Amino acid sequence: MRTEGILIGLYFLSCIVLRTFGQSRGDVEMDDVKYIDEAVQIVSTIFHKYKPEVPPRKSYPNPVKLSVKLHVQHVSELDVIAQTLDSTVELEVIWKDSRLSWYPLVVKEITVSQEKIWTPVLTIDNVVEAPREISSPQYVIKSNGKIYMYRRLQLKTFCETNLTATVEDCEIRLGSNLLNKRIIDFDMNTSSCIVSSSTHALQVSVGNKDRRTEERLMLRDNATFPEFICNLHIQETGCCPGTQSALLNETNGVTRILLSFYISVLIILLLSIL
Numbered sequence: 001m002r003t004e005g006i007l008i009g010l011y012f013l014s015c016i017v018l019r020t021f022g023q024s025r026g027d028v029e030m031d032d033v034k035y036i037d038e039a040v041q042i043v044s045t046i047f048h049k050y051k052p053e054v055p056p057r058k059s060y061p062n063p064v065k066l067s068v069k070l071h072v073q074h075v076s077e078l079d080v081i082a083q084t085l086d087s088t089v090e091l092e093v094i095w096k097d098s099r100l101s102w103y104p105l106v107v108k109e110i111t112v113s114q115e116k117i118w119t120p121v122l123t124i125d126n127v128v129e130a131p132r133e134i135s136s137p138q139y140v141i142k143s144n145g146k147i148y149m150y151r152r153l154q155l156k157t158f159c160e161t162n163l164t165a166t167v168e169d170c171e172i173r174l175g176s177n178l179l180n181k182r183i184i185d186f187d188m189n190t191s192s193c194i195v196s197s198s199t200h201a202l203q204v205s206v207g208n209k210d211r212r213t214e215e216r217l218m219l220r221d222n223a224t225f226p227e228f229i230c231n232l233h234i235q236e237t238g239c240c241p242g243t244q245s246a247l248l249n250e251t252n253g254v255t256r257i258l259l260s261f262y263i264s265v266l267i268i269l270l271l272s273i274l
Contacts, residue, residue, distance in 0.1 A: 042107055045102065055183055063184050065187040068186060068228045070092075070174065071194045072088075072204065075200040078159065083160060085158075090152050094146060094147065095120065096146050098145045100117065100147065101145035109140055109141060109143065121176050138150040172230045176225055203235040
């Protein structure tokens with residue numbers, strides 16, 4: 001009896017302590033509990049029977065529309081001899097998967113890993129080296145089923161250059177090597193290409209944005225694959241030591257060599273005449 005009394009007393013004492021501690025925390029603790037419970041319930045519900053291998057085709061046979069926001073943060077070098085452009089970009093791609101929507105009470109969005117959801121297979125089509133991920137990709141799902149994919153990349157892309165041009169036009173091409181235009185397509189009304197104004201070694205401005213389709217016979221016969229094109233105007237500023245492009249350096253070197261050659265030929269001709 002004495003042991004039971006001690007246990008009962010300890011139980012009531014612990015209840016009083018927990019209640020007092022909970023009240024001292026105010027409503028924050030209760031809000032946290034509600035948030036966690038709702039988030040767990042949402043994840044359990046929306047991923048029940050969800051198949052990440054299946055595209056979100058609510059509007060079938062229309063393709064999944066992708067909204068692209070390509071932010072060119074930094075252009076470090078334009079090598080007109082190798083015809084490459086070095087840049088750092090932030091890529092945001094938005095699409096809707098109505099299977100992953102819910103009625104929000106407290107939780108308005110959740111963050112998930114790529115393995116849990118269907119994602120479009122996208123590549124930078126004109127890279128000459130594998131892109132380097134500066135930060136891990138993020139996937140955020142809003143309560144209305146919209147999915148936001150964020151990536152920050154360092155790119156070396158091919159740029160067809162002209163040695164006599166003062167302004168070069170370079171493209172960053174986002175596309176898919178696997179998903180043709182019947183499965184995904186780019187929404188040009190909501191897509192954008194943005195360039196930071198003061199973080200480049202060269203003068204950079206947006207030329208235009210474009211959507212193209214390309215037929216790739218090596219992958220599938222008669223299948224066209226969509227591309228989102230961000231066109232950039234690149235111009236040498238000539239303001240800062242160490243920031244000039246390879247074209248200026250190479251052109252100066254070639255000019256010096258040709259000048260020396262012509263002078264040598266002229267001297268030989270003069271000596272032969274005399």
